[in-house]
Amino acid sequence: MSSPVIRLTLRGVLARKFRIILTVFAIVSGVAFVSGAFMLTDSVKTAINSLFEELRGDIALEVRTPIAFGDEATAQRDPVPAALVSSIAAVPGVSSVEVNIIRESTIVKPDGKPLKTSGPAFGISWLGQNGLDGRTMLEGREARGPGEVAIDKASAERADYVLGDTVTIVGPTGKGEFTLVGLTGTGDTSGGGGASVCAFDPATANTFLGAKGLADSIYVGLESGASQATVQKAIATVITTKYEVIPGEQSAKETAGAINDIIDIFGKLLLGFAAISLFVSAFLIFNTFAIIISQRLRELALLRAIGASSRQIRLMILGEALIIGIIATAFGILGGVGVSKGITALFNATGAAFPSATITISTRTILASLFVGIGVTVTAAMVPALRASKIPPVAAMRPEIGFTALQRNKRLLAGVITLLAGITLLCVGLFVQPGGTIGILGASGLGAILLFLGVASLSTSFAAPMSAAISRVLPFPLRPMTRSVAGRLASRNAQRTPRRTATTASALMIGLAMVSTVAVIAASVQKSFRDRLQGSVTADYFVTSDGFQGLPPAFGEKLAALPELGDVSPFRISTAQINGESKQIGAVNVEMGNIVNIKLTSGSFAALGNGQILVHRDPARDLALSVGSSVAVTWQNGTTTPLTVGGIYDDSSIAGNWLVSLDVLSKASTAPPVDFFIGAIIADGVDIETARLAVNKVADEFPSALVQDQAEFQKSQEDQLNQLLFIVYCLLVFAIGIAVLGIANTMALSVYERTREFGLLRAVGMSKRHLKRSVRWEAIIVSVFGATLGIAVGVPLGIAVSIALPESFVNGISIPFNTIVVVLLASIVVGIIAAIGPARRAAKLNVLEAISAI
Amino acid sequence: MTSTTPTLVAAAAALNASKIYGKDDSEVRALDDVTVDFAEGQFTAIMGPSGSGKSTLMHCLAGLDTLTSGKVFVDGTDLSGLSDRELTVLRREQVGFIFQAYNLIPTLTALENITLPLDLGGVDVDQAWLNDVVHAVKLESRLTHRPSELSGGQQQRVAVARALASRPKIIFADEPTGNLDSRSGAEILAFMRHAVSDLGQTIVMVTHDPVAAAYADRVVFLADGKVVDEITSPTSEQVLDRMKKLGS
Structure with missing residues (x-):
């Protein structure tokens, strides 16, 4: 770029500050989303990594049962015998050995209500004043004997307990009362990282937490000077090959890594919304540049006439875009801090618990934001810049010559081709589903982009008739406007620059198309869920867990013992490999057959009792299974169980794809069982109130249990869906906000362009009010046009996605x-x-000045 | 039909130039087989009624527009064979422009506007020449002003200075005084006359105004896309007289 081009570029930006602020604003929100997504995931990950690093404390080595496949996120490890402790302690170099037992345990507040936590509620085993893990005793001493407990200081303060109080705690085996003897913390902090912690001595933990002589794993501390590797080898020879010994760092990393994976998925979701915002901003940028260029037609032509090359013009326009992109990105990164905080607040408000963390801004965040912000701006300005460089120099003297626009037929053809390519790609992505999740998202995402571009390009052709139609059909209260001069002018104005109207409306179209798509999917999911619940669930009660770790099996056992209830069955989930692929296997009692109707098409539910497996028809078809076929199920501990198919069923909505009996599961895996939910039906002859009272009485002992009847269950499921929808709509509001900016920007530019015209209208007697009304009316026509397009695209898209979604959904x-x-x-x-x-x-224009404007 | 004195070299020329707009029924012959040349160091005015093709002729001569048939030459170069890039360079180096209005880039100062063609071409400004030009158009005190801070006459003087700054082979002026009051207009015309007589410039000016045309060495009359007459060393009365004849 030679110097006059830079000068012209800078001056061009400065001369159009207002325009550029609006454009910058649009990009800022897109970039803010991108950087916010990265900042949020980075911050949360840093918080989690440091939490686990802290929790690792002095654990040098950990002894545990290996898993055959999978990662920490889904790992259900078999326990380790606590008896191993003595033989490990005898290994030279070992300073201390502790059993690691973590079970759900809820602190009950003095008023009898369970203490709510933003994280899990733990009961753990604790040895000595300060254990090997990162938890520390802040006040008092460790629990000794069956009647004592230490709890984390933050929970104690929230529940209003002080040392010496009697604390009621609900653990896996039921309710217990303990004297508070110590207050614990994590590192220097008084909390448990969002969790509540109840620390018992190892013997109490074994009984009260129901560990039955087994530990989740064993922690090993080293004498100072002992080599980690040497001791690791020595321990490996003491324990059998059934168990493994790993460095503490590795264990911490694995656990943190599993959580980080989930956070990454969340981050990708946010990036998806960022992409939508940016896509919408691209339309706004494109439109702003296109309009600015047409307003500068004479200036650009003059430059061409006195010797600027078309390349120099192109560089000048792209240079303006570059400057805007850089400014916008800088603000966008700042905005990202707000977005990441706002999203944390939004999710916490709907019940999720994000660890509080300081915002991390990494180099990658800045680079990605720069790339996206500048890239989108410059790309969107590319076509207008190209158009500007094609302005014939003679237009300096004959402005009526103007641009050589693409021929109508060519544009129509390009639009139709883009649209068809988009629809094809979208259908391939949704229905052929090539290449797994990435293939589906990639193909349908690209398809959707092409679809939007195609509709946007075609909309130019029907912007004029549609605008006319909209101004005719708008609902009654607005109708008087259409008859007035103001209304007529507005309608004509929307029609006279169909290209501008179409681009402006297209930005809104995208946001509203997404809203319509989501709305159709949500309505379909809700309807399906309702139908299914009515058709296939006979359970009177559903008990789910309010907490994070599911329900302790003792709860289900107590429910089953109630005479007021008939059939009761828990539902457990385990991870296993079938045919080399990781699957979720459900485990239930035979009674579940009476509680949930899974619509068996062959075989019987009773086959479950004979140790057989029930299979949903989809995997059955894929693996060519029928009643009597055999399936080998490999559990995470490496055990393989050969099973016979006892039935094929149609409805996987509640039961999932694979069902075995609890018996089969417990024989194969000794991992501590956790119930995902419990279904129950009322015994014959017992009335609803009596049954509910009996169930509530048991539930009171387990604060995390959430007992719901069918209507409540349905409502809670719908509430969850609505909460999710709320978040999705909140995120889409950004895209719609950008579109509103776009309409405002286009209207502002049009007003500027029509200064003379408005002056003339005012001179011949149009009032300010009418002039305002005319501008407002035009904006309404444009936005209703955008909304109509959005609905026209979004509803079919929603239907297509709903069809493509699995039937269980x-x-x-x-x-x-x-x-x-x-x-x-x-x-x-x-x-x-x-x-x-x-x-x-428009109303503020001075009539005389407006008329004399060139 | 050549009317040039053989001793003079043509700075620009048109040979059988035709320009047709539209097709069939709606066909308009803006230029109809025009052959004319413009001598170096001369101030030529092109006159004619509206729609006579005078502006089209100028646009084609300046490489801003293309002919339907025939040829135009600037300094002996046939423009019909040039690419857009070559035409751009030609306009930047060989041709200067003065338009009726909207002559300046509003975001640049007067001085930046004057040197713009040189800057665009990456050519160093000849400071002495620039001083002469600025002095001639009496803009010394106005150089740092933006166009919006200048009067119409001052803006047009900036445009003249810009056209002169790169010492082009030929300057094309399109109704340069059309938007000015008579005093400012007379000033501009005097500068143009001065540029030709004292600085050796070649200027071709399209105008409606017989008074303006009287500043020229020669007036070429166009009607219906054809060259119909010419006068050398005109007076405004002579020009007015010819115009009346053409109009009747």
Whole structure:
């Protein structure tokens, strides 16, 4: 770039500050999303890594049972005999050995209510004043004997307990009362990293936590000077090959890594929303540049006439885009801090618990933001820049010559091809589903982008008739406007620059298309869920866990013992490999057959009692299984159980794809069992109130248990879906906000362009009010056009996605007409909001000056 | 039809130049087989009624527009064979422009506007020449102002200075005084006259105004896309007289 180009570029940016602020704003939100997603995941990961590093404390080595496959996220390790402790302690170099037992244990507050935590509620085994792990005794001393407990200081403060108080704790084996003798912390902090911690001495932990002589793993501390590797080898010879001994760092890393994987998925979701925002901003940038260029037509032509090459013009426009991109990215990174905090708050408000963490801004975050912010801006400005460089120099003297626009037919053809390519790719992604998750997302994502571009390009062709139609069909209260001069002018104005109207509307289209898509999917999921619950669930009660670790088996056993209840069955989930692939296997009692109707098409539920396996028809078809076939199931501890197929079923919505009996599971794996949910039906002749009282009485002992009847269960499931929808809509609001900015920007530019015209209108007697109304009305037409396009694209898209979703999720389409009407009405509001600034500006014009403007 | 004195070299020329807009029924012959040349060091005015093709002729001569048939030459170079890139360079180096209005880039100062063609071409500014030009158009005190801070006459003087700054082979002026009051207009015309007489510039000016045309060495009259007449060393009365004849 030679110096005059740089000068012209800088001056060009400075001369259009207002325009550029609006454009910058649009990119800022997209970049803020990108950087916010990275910052959030980085911060949470850092917090989690440091938490686990802290918790590792002085654990030099850990003895545990190996797993055959899978990672820490799904690992259900078989326990280690606590008796190994003595032989490990005898190994030279070992300073201390502790059993690691972690079970769910809830602290009951003095008022009898369970103490709520933002993380899990743990009961653990604790040896000595300060254990090997990172937890420390802050006040008092460790628990000694069956009647004592130490709890974390933060929980004690929240529950209002002081040393010497009697604390009620609910553990896996039931309720117990303990004297509080110590307050613990993690490192220097008084909390348990969001969790509540109840620390018992090893013997109490063994009985009260139901460990039965087994430990989750064994922690080993080293004497100072002892070599970790040497001791590791020595321990390996003491324990049998059934167990493994690993460095403490590795264990901490594995656990943190498993959680980090989940956070990464969440981060990717956020990046998806960032992509939508950026895609919408690209339209706004494109439009702003296109309009600015048409307004600068004479200036650009003059430059060409006096010797600027088309390359220099192109560089000048791209240079402007570059400057805007850099400014926007800088602000976007700042905005990212806000986004990451805002999203944390949003999720915490709906019940998720994010660890509080300082915001981490890594180099990668900055590089990615720069790449995205500048890339999108410059790419969006590419076409306008190219168009600008093609302005014939003679236009300096004959402005009517203007641009050589793509021919209508060519544009139509390009639009149709893009649209068809988009639909094809989308269908391939959704229905052929090549290459797993990445293939599905990649193909359908690219398809959706092409679909949007195609519709945006085609919409130019029907922007004029649609605008005319919209101004005719708008609902009654607005109708008087259409008859007035202001209304007619607005309608004509929207029609006279169909390209601009279409691009502006397209930005809104994308946001609203996403909303309609999500709305259709949500309505279909909700309807399917309702239908299914009514058709296949006969359970009177569902008990789920409020906490993180599922329900202790003791709860189910107590429920089963109630005479007021008939059939009771827990549902456990285990990970296993079938045919080399990792699967979730459900384990239930035969009674589950009476509680949930899984719609068997062959075989019988009773076959479960004979140690057989029930298979959903999809995997059965894929693996060519039928009643009598045999399947080899390899559990995580490496045990392989050969099983016979006892039945094929249709409905996997509650039971999943594979079902075995609890007996089969407990024979194969000794990992501490956790119930995912418990289903129960009321015994014959017992009335609902009596049954509920009896169930509640048991539930009171287990604070994390959430007892729901069918209606409550249904409602809670719908609430969960609605919460998720709320978050999705909140994130889409960003994209819609950008589109509103886009409409405001286009209107402002149009007002500027029509200065003379407005002056003339005012001169011949149009009032300020009418002029404002005309601008507002035009904005409404544009936004309703965008909303119509959005619904027209989004509803079919939602239907397509609903069809593509697995049947266990969606088995019928439902179109939410209410939401669609709300979207249409909201788009009118959007138009009114977007027109506030431009309308005011139009009304403020000085009539004389406006007329003499060139 | 050549009317040039043989001793003079043509700075620009058109040979059988035709420009047709539209097709069939709506066909308009803006230029109809025009052959004309413009001598170096001369101030030529092109006149004619609206729609006579005078602007089209100038646009084609300046390489801003292309002919339907025929040829145009600038300094002996046939423009029809040039690419866009070559035309750009030609405009930057050989041709200067003065338009009726919107002559300047609003975001650049007067001085930056004057040196813009040189800057675009990456050519060093000849400071002495620039001083002469700025002095001639009396803009010394206005150089750091933006166009919006200048009067119409001052803006047009900046445009003249810009056209002169790169010492082009030929300057094309399109109604340069059309938007000015008569005093400012007379000033501009005097500068242009001065540039030709004292600095040796070649200027071709399209105008409606017989008074403006009287500043020229020669007036070429166009009507219906054809060259119909010419006068050398005109007075405004002579020009007015010819115009009246053409109009009747």
